Amino acid sequence: MPELPEVETVKRDLEKLLAPKQRLAKITFHRKDLRYKMPVQKLQSLVGKRVQSLDRRAKYLIFRFEQHSMLSHLGMTGTWRQEPPNFKRKIHDHVELLFEDGLILVFNDPRRFGVLDFFEGQNFAHKSLSLLGPEPLDLSIDIEQIWKKVKLKSSSIKAVLMDQRILVGVGNIYASEALFLAGIKPTRSARRLRWEEFEKLMYHIREVLVEAIRQGGSSIDDFHRTNGQSGQFQDLHKVYGREGLACYECSTSIKAKLIVGRSSFWCPSCQV
DNA sequence: AGTGCGGCCTGTCCGC
């Protein structure tokens, strides 16, 4: 999926399309089972309600309506795209939103690992949001607090970075990228990191996420923006997907291996 | 209790 920068990109794209306070006119389901069965009746109850705002929490998008909220997760292959009236439906178009000004938003998701759910109220009153860790781009978060949790982990630092209970938003691509920038091997035991290393890692996590957002995210295969465009950050990956190629810093051949089931990339010379 | 694995799905690519 879409990790934090991709979801943030979609959120910003959608914000530009959604006129303030406009009402949802119609919601159409072409199939009702994504990762979970969608609560069709509850989602239908949003018809006629105004969208107050759009939020992102971790890799989730939240459409905030007048009283209740719609939760959207892109899974691995989910996309929201804008379409004109009478558009030709594509394979794997599962849900369509029509707004009163004619805006049409379509949710497409081939693998159906995505989520579309409903929750009451406008805060973060959804089970999936309840255990999430802090937002890396929130400068007010307490990094020492995160550090304390990391010190208790026996797993690799890469696995810990991808644990959304510790810190949200970092997935498989940006974990490899941030660890490269920080000069830390992904296989390193999390609890054996030194404070200076962790501080540096947090700095580079933020750096890589901010830059990726600036580039409209990474499009490896499925990720597209609401207008169908690709992101640009995949061209700036320093290690992800570069197995066997020369490190941009030192020309050493980039290594790859599975760490807790996910392909991980690093430079054996730049990262210790 | 914490960790890693397999499963959820479909599409694509690679080797035989």
Next chain:
DNA sequence: TGCGGACAGGCCGCAC
């Protein structure tokens, strides 16, 4: 060319 297997950005439930 066709087929099986591996793999793909996430997350959950279940064994150990």
